[in-house]
């Protein structure tokens with residue numbers, strides 16, 4: 007056995023906590039040490055809360071000790087996340103803590119209450135290690151739009167981890183935590199999961215309460231888990247999912263306990279595939295796609311077929327409009343959601359100078375928001391303005407219905423789930439897409455239709471391309487998270503012996519170098535060489 011506890015999966019940690027082989031404090035310390043040691047090189051964390059984490063860990067150890075006294079029944083009844091370190095994207099409110107959403111405009115702001123998902127995780131005794139870096143207001147696909155600097159991908163420190171939940175993905179890939187949470191409005195969980203070689207799920211819209219989460223685009227945002235395998239991700243989803251009266255869009259759909267009992271044996275997991283019908287949407291193999299990524303996806307499909315599933319070519323004809331309509335709907339909603347950062351209610355609290363309210367407002371937003379956020383607010387305000395509302399916003403919502411209908415028809419024809427690339431390329435170098443916003447927007451061409459339709463999607467590792475991780479995306483009908491995790495678990499079973507499984511991220515060891523360049527310095531060096 008590897009003696010380093012950070013190399014364990016969450017459920018392996020849970021088992022060791024129960025036998026007394028380790029303690030929540032020892033787990034927290036090992037993970038905190040790794041995060042503190044490597045954050046100079048990775049910048050995945052905006053806050054590493056050693057004191058808070060150790061306090062929570064001690065509380066978890068007290069619960070474990072009590073259960074041990076009460077006997078095996080009490081131990082078995084403990085929640086699987088008790089004492090397990092978790093990372094939270096820095097747009098999730100934790101009472102009394104910072105919540106910057108990656109923006110200068112929220113610097114100094116303290117969250118007045120816990121988000122619903124934070125309450126849930128506290129109830130089960132998870133240990134919060136800290137807050138993770140992200141693109142400003144979750145707008146971006148590379149984490150380069152964070153006001154607090156870029157994040158390095160542990161597989162290649164000169165490349166991006168994806169975004170907007172880049173810190174959460176990099177932290178799990180780097181073994182700083184076994185689990186983290188992110189949000190996905192157009193791909194921000196699945197795309198960084200793909201680029202970092204881990205599992206990331208965007209659940210069905212309404213599956214997880216958004217109460218206490220900084221809003222980007224309210225009709226698209228969903229919270230979801232990152233983990234190093236399907237079972238760990240399913241356990242985290244199970245802990246946070248379900249109806250919450252404080253988010254009127256959170257649905258009273260039961261959360262299946264089977265999420266905690268995905269098959270342990272690879273054979274049993276793979277057997278589930280027999281007779282399943284998968285669809286391969288031809289529109290997701292976009293022009294300009296990295297041919298090696300495409301090869302990995304087709305190999306994955308062949309594995310599924312070998313295991314007794316059928317994979318059929320299907321068409322989602324309105325896919326092409328996904329990007330254009332997303333970039334009307336998302337900025338429109340963002341422009342409304344971000345109106346509250348006005349220097350009065352939120353944002354760079356400064357004193358009204360000479361009572362000039364407008365000047366103060368302009369200065370707050372002018373200095374507080376980054377360029378990408380301003381671009382979105384302008385796009386959104388334009389799309390919602392009186393003369394253009396029908397032509398742009400209403401039209402985009404109609405096309406959104408067509409996008410949703412494409413998926414409905416495919417699933418109605420008996421297809422269980424769709425198999426597709428998550429991202430058309432592997433992780434790209436810092437700066438590669440920074441000068442052309444549209445090239446950055448194209449990063450999510452394969453993920454954002456799923457948000458437009460409100461469906462669940464999961465990205466799972468399916469191999470490497472020139473040493474960098476490739477993600478396979480599985481998309482299902484609404485509320486089919488359990489089925490998607492069964493499929494993901496089956497794929498893990500199929501590829502359990504593959505050489506790329508359980509590899510350490512190639513350049514993670516280099517992140518130990520506290521004298522080496524930071525991600526921002528790497529990005530600057532690459533820009534200078536360009």
Ligand code: GLN
Nearest residue numbers: 144145146191192193194
């Ligand atoms: N990259 C997309 C955007 O910038 C999606 C971001 C997200 O899912 N939060 O809007």
